[in-house]
Amino acid sequence: MKKNKCIFLDRDGTINVYKGLIYRKEDIELEKDAAKAIKMINNSEYLCVVVSNQPTVARNLCSIEQAWEINERLEELLFEENGVYLDDIFICPHHPDRGYPEENVEYKIECGCRKPKIGMIIDAARKHNIDLSKSYIIGDTTIDIMTGKNAGLSAILVETGLAGNDKIYDVKPDFRATNLFYAVNMILNR
């Protein structure tokens, strides 16, 4: 069977406006032309899968159910724009640093899914039969770019959100783009 190609997307700062850690669904606000960009992916041969670190759960800022309600809100906002949809969403609710008084210990673990680890990418690739070597990741942090390198994806850094200024990893993206819309255009016009 022919394998699928996929554009993996980071969530906060890439699809929706960066507002620090998001733990209330009211704080989901789409970036300019993000819905248009994902519509273009929907109309292309690529799948569109979100991979997002959400340590809000481990930090007890919200429950895992509330974390998923935030994703549902995102899907709702996208769908209101011309029926735009995501093929799948993966979140890592974990965080490795224990010892904070308010933490949810169940999720305070060293997991295999927190980006730049590639657990979410591998799960998505199995579930959707994805050829990672023909796939991309688009994100606003060096963590996303590092995830791309670790998983063998081409990586595009966008200038929205943190715009690579987190500087956690010393890693260069394969491409840079103003925002998600330009990044998707770049991929589809190659």
Ligand SMILES: [Zn+2]
């Ligand atoms: Zn995890």
